[in-house]
Amino acid sequence: MTTKLTKFDDQFKEYAKRNDERINQLNAQLEALTAKKAKTEADIVKAETLENVEQSVKKTIELNETLEVTDRAIGFVQEKIAKIKDEPLLTKTEFRDILSQIETQADTEMDALLAKLKKPVNEIKKIALESRNVQIKADELIQAVYKDLIKKDPWDVMSNFYKDDNGALVVPTKEYRPSSNPYYFYDRIKGNAIAKGLIKE
Structure with missing residues (x-):
């Protein structure tokens, strides 16, 4: 008799996949934000070299504001990724349900083997x-x-x-x-x- 408990292995992989997908989406956002930050820093260097001082100051201020928002967004996404990596893959309800399902399936199989x-x-x-x-x-x-x-x-x-x-x-x-x-x-x-x-x- 092959145990049907192996179905839970697939279920566990699905939970992990769901979590990985969330992290992958956030990593894509982080990559885009990092690229935006690098471009903004390069634009600041260019703005600082403009001949027109007024335009240079105005452009530098705008770009620094964008850079500040981008830095905060990067920090926020990094914290979110770290949190997701540390948080449980199951809700409390899912946790209790999965344990109950495992025990019920195992009891059913043990009774059959005992017979x-x-x-x-x-x-x-x-x-x-x-x-x-x-x-x-x-x-x-x-x-x-x-x-x-x-x-x-x-x-x-x-x-x-x-x-x-x-x-x-x-x-x-x-x-x-x-x-x-x-x-x-x-x-x-x-x-x-x-x-x-x-x-x-």
């Missing part, structure tokens, strides 16, 4: 019960060896019967303890499986 576990968990239960039967039968046989075949108490470790040829005590197996047992594995997941309705007790 798929029902068959394998029941198969594990069946195998575990079979392994339990093997363990019980092995225990019964070991007890029968003691009781019926050697007629000795398995807990009487002082019996000479349990010593080897050198007189060392060899503690016999009193009950079957498998080194690996499917039932132990099942027992670890049983509680959760019952709680999730995957198996019946």
Whole structure:
């Protein structure tokens, strides 16, 4: 099962694209303003060299006013770009909505995956019960060896019967303890499986 959560990746890219478009528009304005500033500064230099002093002063004042407005506009656009780069890409409402949508989609998918576990968990239960039967039968046989075949108490470790040829005590197996047992594995997941309705007790 492929997760449908990947659709949010595309949504996130769309939010980023929307933000980039705003920044690109402002950068275009900034570029135009910077070009205007450079031209105005060049025009001021020319105006200052005019022969007619009155025209020179008048033109220089006008151009300096334009330059001041342009500088303020550049500063304003730069601040706006910096603000957009630092501000969230989502509104508070969008933020809450997107988290809710992610969790809802993830819960739906987790429930579907959990339902798929029902068959394998029941198969594990069946195998575990079979392994339990093997363990019980092995225990019964070991007890029968003691009781019926050697007629000795398995807990009487002082019996000479349990010593080897050198007189060392060899503690016999009193009950079957498998080194690996499917039932132990099942027992670890049983509680959760019952709680999730995957198996019946």
